[in-house]
Structure formats: structure tokens, C-alpha cells
Amino acid sequence: MSGLHVVSKTRKAGQRWYVYAWRGGPCIYQQDGARPVITPDILGAQQRALQDSFGGQSEDDIDAIIAGYEASPDFTTKKDSTKRDYRRWLTRISERFGNTPLSAFEDRRMRGDIIEWRDLWQDQPRTADKASVMMATLLGWAVENGKIEINVAAGIKQLHHVNKADQVWEDRHWQAVRAEKDFPAHIMDALELAQLTGLRLGDLIRLDWKCVGEKAIIVEKTGKRGGRAVIPIYDDLRKWLDGRKDERSGTVLKNSRKTAWTESGLETVWQRRKPEGFDRVIHDLRGTFVTKLAIKGLTDEEIAKIIGWTAKRIAEIRARYVDEARVIISLAERLSA
Incomplete structure (x- = not known):
């Protein structure tokens, strides 16, 4: 244990x-x-x-490592939301391993103890994986700073398995949403703008009208890497923006109270109102945006620059959703001739 x-x-x-x-x-x-x-x-x-x-006051146990990590730039420079999530897991680590001497973590068999602790959440695979990843992060910091020699939590096999292939919203998904009775307009606005811009959820809800220019939407310090997104304002996007000329102050998207969304707020409301059995998430609208640009004739390299993905990833989406559809349409037309 x-x-x-x-x-x-x-x-x-x-x-x-x-x-x-x-x-x-x-x-x-x-x-x-x-x-x-x-x-x-x-x-x-x-x-x-x-x-x-x-x-009970060791300077050579996991609690001491947690304290050192929380005081380091590796932790203090992270976003507030990330720090809150990390603290939750650091507290759980402390509750289980806090007084354990660091020497115990020099023994590779300690890996089994960590896996046993992770498996407390085995019925929630995503949560269980966060447990082992946070432990690996903490011990990785300890190795980097010369506190221990090995990271026994590194590379623990993940319990949650997903299809890594990018998904997109197809016509059937939009039809299902629009068929929902009294589906809130403010949620539909968020979904539509997501597929028209390809922005990450965090960037989407923070998008301010000040970022909307005549020819492009320019977002500084986007997403995980803090890059810069430049989204050309094409006809469909311009039409959507022009339909909101009287609302051009503050964030482009607003909730039912006419205030800015939070990520958790939008996700929560979407989960509550989405059609039963719906098999797509808001993030998948980024792939939908990619297919839209591909259909309009942009190259993989051009799309990659706009959305911040690799050209290889764009090519995979193109092959799956764009080229395949064109082949099917061509075959149907030939067989009907």
C-alpha cells in the first residue's frame, strides 16, 4: 500500500x-x-x-516534495484553472503518500502501490488516469531537481482509451440539434461560431469583438501554446457576424444572462441540452471547420496555419471526410447516368 x-x-x-x-x-x-x-x-x-x-515533520518525504513543487515555477506559472486541478490531486497524493519517505520511491516496486492507488477510481478511467499522470508529474519534478533518481510513475498505462482519429459534425448531428424542442439560441450561437472559426473552447468563449477586424479575426495567445490565430472572415462567417451588429461589445458569445460564458458553464449547459445519444463533443467542431476549409479549396498547409495543427493531421481529416465524400458522390453520379 x-x-x-x-x-x-x-x-x-x-x-x-x-x-x-x-x-x-x-x-x-x-x-x-x-x-x-x-x-x-x-x-x-x-x-x-x-x-x-x-x-511527523520530515523534510525528506512526499509532502516536502509537494511543497517544493507548489513553490516552483513549474507550478506557479500555470493558469489558475490548471493550478486548482493540480492542487486537488496533490491533496489526494498527500492523503495517501504524504509521510512516505522518498527512499521508498527509489524502489521500482513502489510503482505497484501507485497503480493500486490509481485503481481506487478504476470505474472512472479518466479520473484514474489523472491520478497516475499527476503522480508522474510530481515525481518527474523531484527527479529534475535531484531529489530522487528515478520516476517510478512514468509511463503507467492509461485506463481510458479513445479513438484518436479526429471527429467532425456531419449533417445528421446538426439535424439532431436543430430538431431539439426549444433548443437555446445562446447555445446554438456557440456551436455555430465554433464550426465557423475552429477556435478552441477557451478561446471561443473569450473571443471579444475587439478581435474582429474587417478581413480577419485575430486572437493573441491562444490555447495551450499561447500562439496567434488569424481566421479570415469568409462569406459564411461574415454573414454570422453581420447578424449581430447590435451586440458588438464585450465577448462575442454570451450566455442566457447576457454575460460571458465560462468553459465549465458552456460545457455543463451543452451536456444538459444535447440530444440523447449524441456522439460528438464541442471540440469536434474544430475538425468540422477543417473540412469546411478543405471543401473551399484551401491546401493542408494553409489550413494548418489557420487552425494550428500539422498538415499531416489536416490530410487525415481530408481523406476521411472530404475526399471520401467526393468519391461517393462521384460514384453515385456515374451509377445514375
Whole structure:
């Protein structure tokens, strides 16, 4: 469990198991026969051993690493939303491993303890993966700063598996949304602008009318890499923008209270109002934008510059959704001739 070191020895009378508070620490339990089940009593004995050895104030345990990491530029320079998420997981790590000596993390078998902790959320694979990734991040910082020699959490296999291929919204998706009774106009605005600009959700909700020029929408410090997006204002996008001439102040998108959206707010409302069984997410509208540009004749390189993806990724979407559709239409026309 939390840094415990369990070993067995074969004796004439059979197998005997020894549980140590940590690798190199005192033996706190032994049992003959089957491998011992870790109980609250054993964990309590481990905590007492830790307190006896380090007085509960060790500068050489995981809590000390957490404190150092939170004070470092690796943490302090992140966005507030990222720091909130990280703190949530650092607290969980502290609750489970906080008093565990760093020496325990020099033993590769500690990887099994981390996986066991991660599996507390195995029925929520995304959450479980965040647990192991955050531990790997923390231990990676410790390695980088010379606190430990190895990162035993690096490369732990992810539980959540997704289709990495980019998805796009097809006609059937739009038809399903528009068929929803009393679907809110402010949500539809967000969906339409997303497919017309290809902006990430965070950039989309923060888009201000000041960024909308005569020929292009220019967004500074976009998304994860803090780059610059320049989106040409083509006919469909211009028509959408012109339909909102009387609203040109503040953010382009507004919620039902006529104030700016938050990412979680838009996601929450969309999850509540989306059609039942809907198999696309808002992020997929970026791929939809790519297909729109491809159909209009832009090259993969030109599209890549606009949306910030690689030309290879654009080519994959083109092959799947644009070229394939054209082949099918051509075949239908030839077979109908």
C-alpha cells in the first residue's frame, strides 16, 4: 500500500510474509501462509513507525516534495484553472503518500502501490488516469531537481482509451440539434461560431469583438501554446457576424444572462441540452471547420496555419471526410447516368 514493503521467505513450515513500514524500514507485521491483506491496523502501525522515525515533520518525504513543487515555477506559472486541478490531486497524493519517505520511491516496486492507488477510481478511467499522470508529474519534478533518481510513475498505462482519429459534425448531428424542442439560441450561437472559426473552447468563449477586424479575426495567445490565430472572415462567417451588429461589445458569445460564458458553464449547459445519444463533443467542431476549409479549396498547409495543427493531421481529416465524400458522390453520379 502506501510505501509498504512486503516480502516473503520460504521456511520448512511454509511461506512467511513480512510487512515493512517502507523499504529499509522496520518490520511492522508478519504472517504465515497467504500474502497478508493490508488492514487499517497495519497502516496505523506504518504511520506510527513514520512518526517515530521522522517526528511527523520530515523534510525528506512526499509532502516536502509537494511543497517544493507548489513553490516552483513549474507550478506557479500555470493558469489558475490548471493550478486548482493540480492542487486537488496533490491533496489526494498527500492523503495517501504524504509521510512516505522518498527512499521508498527509489524502489521500482513502489510503482505497484501507485497503480493500486490509481485503481481506487478504476470505474472512472479518466479520473484514474489523472491520478497516475499527476503522480508522474510530481515525481518527474523531484527527479529534475535531484531529489530522487528515478520516476517510478512514468509511463503507467492509461485506463481510458479513445479513438484518436479526429471527429467532425456531419449533417445528421446538426439535424439532431436543430430538431431539439426549444433548443437555446445562446447555445446554438456557440456551436455555430465554433464550426465557423475552429477556435478552441477557451478561446471561443473569450473571443471579444475587439478581435474582429474587417478581413480577419485575430486572437493573441491562444490555447495551450499561447500562439496567434488569424481566421479570415469568409462569406459564411461574415454573414454570422453581420447578424449581430447590435451586440458588438464585450465577448462575442454570451450566455442566457447576457454575460460571458465560462468553459465549465458552456460545457455543463451543452451536456444538459444535447440530444440523447449524441456522439460528438464541442471540440469536434474544430475538425468540422477543417473540412469546411478543405471543401473551399484551401491546401493542408494553409489550413494548418489557420487552425494550428500539422498538415499531416489536416490530410487525415481530408481523406476521411472530404475526399471520401467526393468519391461517393462521384460514384453515385456515374451509377445514375
